[in-house]
Amino acid sequence: MTAEAAENISPCFSPEELAIWTGGIWEPHGVMVRGLTQDGRKLLPGAVYVAIRGERFDGHNFVAQAAANGAAAAMVCRDWNGIATIPLLRVDDTRAALILAAAGHRRRFSGFVAGVTGSVGKTTTKELTAAFFRATGSAAATAGNLNNEIGLPLSILSSPHDVARAVFEVGTNHVGEIVPLAKLMSPSVAVVTAVAPVHLEHFGAVDVIANEKADLLRVVPSSGVVALDADGAFFDYLRRQTRARVASVSLLRADADYFGIVINEWDGEVEVVERATGKRSRLVSGLRGRHHATNLLLAIALARAADVPWEILGKSLQNMKFPPMRWQQKTVNGFTIVNDAYNASPPSMAGALRTFAVLPGATRRVVVLGDMLELGTAEESLHREIGRMVAQAPCQALVCVGRRAKWIADEAIATGFPAQQVWRYADAATAATDTTAWMRPGDAVLLKASRGMGLERVATALAGEHAGEGDGHGG
Numbered sequence: 001m002t003a004e005a006a007e008n009i010s011p012c013f014s015p016e017e018l019a020i021w022t023g024g025i026w027e028p029h030g031v032m033v034r035g036l037t038q039d040g041r042k043l044l045p046g047a048v049y050v051a052i053r054g055e056r057f058d059g060h061n062f063v064a065q066a067a068a069n070g071a072a073a074a075m076v077c078r079d080w081n082g083i084a085t086i087p088l089l090r091v092d093d094t095r096a097a098l099i100l101a102a103a104g105h106r107r108r109f110s111g112f113v114a115g116v117t118g119s120v121g122k123t124t125t126k127e128l129t130a131a132f133f134r135a136t137g138s139a140a141a142t143a144g145n146l147n148n149e150i151g152l153p154l155s156i157l158s159s160p161h162d163v164a165r166a167v168f169e170v171g172t173n174h175v176g177e178i179v180p181l182a183k184l185m186s187p188s189v190a191v192v193t194a195v196a197p198v199h200l201e202h203f204g205a206v207d208v209i210a211n212e213k214a215d216l217l218r219v220v221p222s223s224g225v226v227a228l229d230a231d232g233a234f235f236d237y238l239r240r241q242t243r244a245r246v247a248s249v250s251l252l253r254a255d256a257d258y259f260g261i262v263i264n265e266w267d268g269e270v271e272v273v274e275r276a277t278g279k280r281s282r283l284v285s286g287l288r289g290r291h292h293a294t295n296l297l298l299a300i301a302l303a304r305a306a307d308v309p310w311e312i313l314g315k316s317l318q319n320m321k322f323p324p325m326r327w328q329q330k331t332v333n334g335f336t337i338v339n340d341a342y343n344a345s346p347p348s349m350a351g352a353l354r355t356f357a358v359l360p361g362a363t364r365r366v367v368v369l370g371d372m373l374e375l376g377t378a379e380e381s382l383h384r385e386i387g388r389m390v391a392q393a394p395c396q397a398l399v400c401v402g403r404r405a406k407w408i409a410d411e412a413i414a415t416g417f418p419a420q421q422v423w424r425y426a427d428a429a430t431a432a433t434d435t436t437a438w439m440r441p442g443d444a445v446l447l448k449a450s451r452g453m454g455l456e457r458v459a460t461a462l463a464g465e466h467a468g469e470g471d472g473h474g475g
Contacts, residue, residue: 010035010044010158011105015073015089018048021104022097024075024089031087033072036101036157038150040066048089049074050098052150059094095149102153103184108161111138112306115185116169117178117216118193119209120348121295122147124287125193126169127322128299132308133165135316140166144323147171152181165306170216173199173374175208178215189244189305190220191227191298195234198345201376210234214241227301229294230256247305249297251290258297258304265290266358272300272313279310285317288327289355291347325456327355332463334441336362341447341455344372346382349448350389356446357393363442365395368435368458370428370449371402380407387411399423401431402453428454432461 015030034046040062043049049066051059051074063074063084073087075094091097114133116126123145130141140159146152147169159166170181195210203209214237217226222243228235230248239246250256257276263269268285270293285296300313308316325342338359340352349372356365367390375382387408390398398417400409406424413419425431428449435458439445445462449455 010047011160013048013101013105015087017104018075018089018101021101022075022089022091023100024091024097027088027090029087030089031072036075036098036154038098038154040069040071043069043071045070046072048072050094051076051080052094052098053077098150098153099180099184102156105159105161106156106184106186109159109163109166110161111163112165112189113185113187114165114167114302114306115182115187115190115216115220116167116193116302117171117213118191119196119198119213120345120351121193121291121298122169122171123323123326124292125191125295125298125302126167127320128285128296128317129167129302131316131320132299132303132313133167133306135312136165136308138162138164142167142169145169145171149177149181152184156184167302172212174202175212178212182216182219185216185219187216187220187224189225189227189302190216191302192217192234192238193295193298194229194232194347195238196345196347197375197378197382198347199374200378201374204376207234207237210237214238217242217244220244225301225305227298227305229298231294247301249294249301251293251297258301260293260297262290262293265293265355266360268292268296270296272297274300274304274310277310281310281314283314283317286320288329289351291351291354327352330463333439334443335439335462336444337459337462338444338446339456339459341370341449341451341453341459343451344370344449346372346375346385349386352446352448353386353389353393353395356444357395359444362444364397364440364444365393366397366399366435366439366443366445367393367395368399368401368431368445368447368455369405369408370400370453370455371404373404373450373452379404383407384411387413387417388415391415391417397421397423399425399431399435399458401425401428401449401455401458405449428457432458436461 033048036048038050038052049071067086075089078090133139140163142155172178192213224244226242226244227247230250248256249258259273261271268287271282273280328339384407390412
């Protein structure tokens, strides 16, 4: 069985261990189960459905649906008085119990665990690291970007306890969220990809974000390794927050532990030098843009800390696949669509614009940019900064979607972008209809916005099919 196939088989759990881990009581009796999930719509046969309560939903309303879809049991709160046709594991709080179950399973792990966090680049670095790990044998990784208080426990619970290597991603948008997740993950090595003005609405300042991200580094033992970008503004601060050995990466400093020279930023070709051994290799990730070279170096640092042989790094990158809407590029109806609309922040928006500027073969470059959300009081200045970038980029048309994106349009025009080539729309649906009408063969269009803007609707309209399909590269 291949490592990839093994990852798709969730481990089995006995009713006794689930009850012990969660402090729950079975009603009327426990059963052996395979895997846990909070999604009652998509279940593996024999799984436990975990009924999560949220601000606007209550998973207990879907216990019956989960049973119909093959769930063998359900984890519910003690005070739920609904009727079920499957055994119930009653707990005080299902969110807390999910973490407790993951902690119990994590204690059984015998393999090497790597943790990834950062303002941008988390999923890319995690996927690169997972590719390196898989090349050596059994490996597990966070599916997609399931990195919060629900996603991380589920990722751990879906991983076999005897897996040789695992890499998990952890995210945050509020102060204090990483500490319990970092303790749950208990990584041998970790990385902070970058610290940037993301979720400022909740954090208030970038240095607060740096402190939050550093919580992952603080749980790494002294015998472990922390990989950090020596070119980042918070490198010195972050390296002081860990007792572990620091492995530095850089595109500027040849004295870094892993030094990268970008050979071809469009193909993701990077020459990498490992200072400790003097080994040198050219790797091709296929990731568009210079910023991804740093993610590659960070993943290499994690892989080498996990004793992945240098010689297999290059082969590990072949046939990599990334989640949808991350620089998903296709040519249809005579023009090129770059759907990078999964999410957006100031640094990722800037990186996308720089990469789009070197896209080959375009006769006209059109950028469709939407609101960047959760930026707090800095939202106007950060959107205007992107507008100045657009004015300096080799773009011929600008489409702005949303009330915040108006600042991008205003600043682009104020700094020299032709006003007659700027379009403004309140929502993605209207932008999709109008933009499709004036696109012409030879055009290339970049789509970038925060996830809540639904900018993939423009890609759907342009391609005449469902957004997110086709070939692409992750970011």
